[in-house]
Amino acid sequence: MADAKTDHQIPYVNLAAQSEEQFDDLMQIIGQVLKQGAFVGGQKVAEFEEKVADYCGASQVIALNSGTDALMLAMLVAGVGRGDEVITPPNSFIASTAAIVHIGARPVFVDVLPDQNIDPDKIEAAITPHTRAIMPVHLTGRVCQMDRIIEIADRHGLEIIEDAAQSFGSAYDGRMSGRFGRFGCFSAHPLKNLNALGDAGFIVTDDEAAAQRIRRLRNHGMSDRVTVAEWGLVSRMDVLQAAVLTYRLQKLPDVIERRRNNAALYRKLLRHADLFVPDCAPKEFNTFHTFVIQVQSRDELQKHLAARGIKTTIHYPIPIHLQPAAKDLGHGQGDFPVTERQAQEILTLPINQHIDESDIKAVAREILSFLNEGSANDKISA
Ligand SMILES: Cc1ncc(COP(=O)(O)O)c(C=O)c1O
Numbered sequence: 001m002a003d004a005k006t007d008h009q010i011p012y013v014n015l016a017a018q019s020e021e022q023f024d025d026l027m028q029i030i031g032q033v034l035k036q037g038a039f040v041g042g043q044k045v046a047e048f049e050e051k052v053a054d055y056c057g058a059s060q061v062i063a064l065n066s067g068t069d070a071l072m073l074a075m076l077v078a079g080v081g082r083g084d085e086v087i088t089p090p091n092s093f094i095a096s097t098a099a100i101v102h103i104g105a106r107p108v109f110v111d112v113l114p115d116q117n118i119d120p121d122k123i124e125a126a127i128t129p130h131t132r133a134i135m136p137v138h139l140t141g142r143v144c145q146m147d148r149i150i151e152i153a154d155r156h157g158l159e160i161i162e163d164a165a166q167s168f169g170s171a172y173d174g175r176m177s178g179r180f181g182r183f184g185c186f187s188a189h190p191l192k193n194l195n196a197l198g199d200a201g202f203i204v205t206d207d208e209a210a211a212q213r214i215r216r217l218r219n220h221g222m223s224d225r226v227t228v229a230e231w232g233l234v235s236r237m238d239v240l241q242a243a244v245l246t247y248r249l250q251k252l253p254d255v256i257e258r259r260r261n262n263a264a265l266y267r268k269l270l271r272h273a274d275l276f277v278p279d280c281a282p283k284e285f286n287t288f289h290t291f292v293i294q295v296q297s298r299d300e301l302q303k304h305l306a307a308r309g310i311k312t313t314i315h316y317p318i319p320i321h322l323q324p325a326a327k328d329l330g331h332g333q334g335d336f337p338v339t340e341r342q343a344q345e346i347l348t349l350p351i352n353q354h355i356d357e358s359d360i361k362a363v364a365r366e367i368l369s370f371l372n373e374g375s376a377n378d379k380i381s382a
Pocket residue numbers: 065066067068069092093095096137163165166186187188189199200201
């Protein structure tokens with residue numbers, strides 16, 4: 001295979017390359033914000049909200065400081081609070097569960113499917129008289145089995161708060177992530193496909209009254225410049241981030257296409273390998289926030305790749321129910337066996353939009369050679 005290469009580093013992310021590609025435009029945007037001298041609220045934030053609303057086909061978007069606050073505010077406004085239970089998977093980024101804890105509710109974990117998303121078959125057994133909401137997490141950019149989850153939620157009168165932090169732009173059967181429940185909560189953290197130059201997030205909803213209340217809550221609970229209607233937070237998106245995100249929203253289709261192409265190439269190259277490779281179901285539109293394989297000798301494979309300059313990572317090595325912070329929930333090893341096994345086997349490969357075909361081929365070649373699947377070169381040139 002002539003064009004595979006491992007003679008240079010293949011980074012897991014490459015935000016510097018993104019900055020370089022957009023440098024002149026970003027400097028102009030930053031310059032404009034500086035000249036206007038308005039850094040909180042106003043037209044640029046409203047413009048970002050309008051553009052995201054168009055993109056998602058939603059009537060309301062509330063720009064916020066983070067995906068974590070998006071989750072907290074959505075739950076607050078949905079009336080989830082002290083004494084309530086929220087069903088969620090134990091294999092997400094810690095923020096999903098932390099948001100539940102911070103609003104005073106109790107996270108109730110439900111194990112996941114081989115594809116790492118919540119297992120709808122296990123949800124009903126976790127419902128109690130205290131259950132108020134289900135928080136599915138569209139992990140890796142793959143939309144959960146929402147038809148099943150909606151059916152269960154409707155039957156039990158539960159809210160759905162989607163943790164869509166990793167799945168902006170993803171869809172299932174033409175329906176966009178974040179548009180299945182009353183609230184879709186997104187992160188625009190630098191590592192997300194639509195990324196700010198720092199922390200940012202937003203909520204997407206069609207509920208106008210709820211949106212109005214979230215707008216108030218993100219700004220100290222103030223209903224006007226002098227009146228505090230309720231105790232609020234400081235969860236606003238900065239003008240600078242809104243301006244950058246409005247610009248980057250135009251680039252998002254290209255980012256998604258590049259990531260999907262990278263994923264397709266990985267899938268093709270690894271199709272015969274003895275490991276779990278994320279598939280793409282016919283109705284599924286996955287934006288591949290991450291590309292996570294599952295392999296038994298994960299730690300050895302990660303070392304093998306690292307020794308050849310290929311950076312990988314693990315999302316997430318310690319399941320949430322086994323984190324020290326979660327000890328009060330009373331869980332132990334063995335409570336969520338699929339999540340626990342996956343924590344030993346998952347490995348996130350570089351898939352960012354700045355790696356090229358030869359990088360992907362080099363990664364796949366090294367995986368195949370590690371797995372001793374015969375001649376890696378033969379497979380890759382097949
Ligand atoms: C699944 C998931 N939920 C919630 C969050 C929290 O988002 P943020 O970091 O913007 O607060 C993240 C991202 O970081 C995430 O990946």
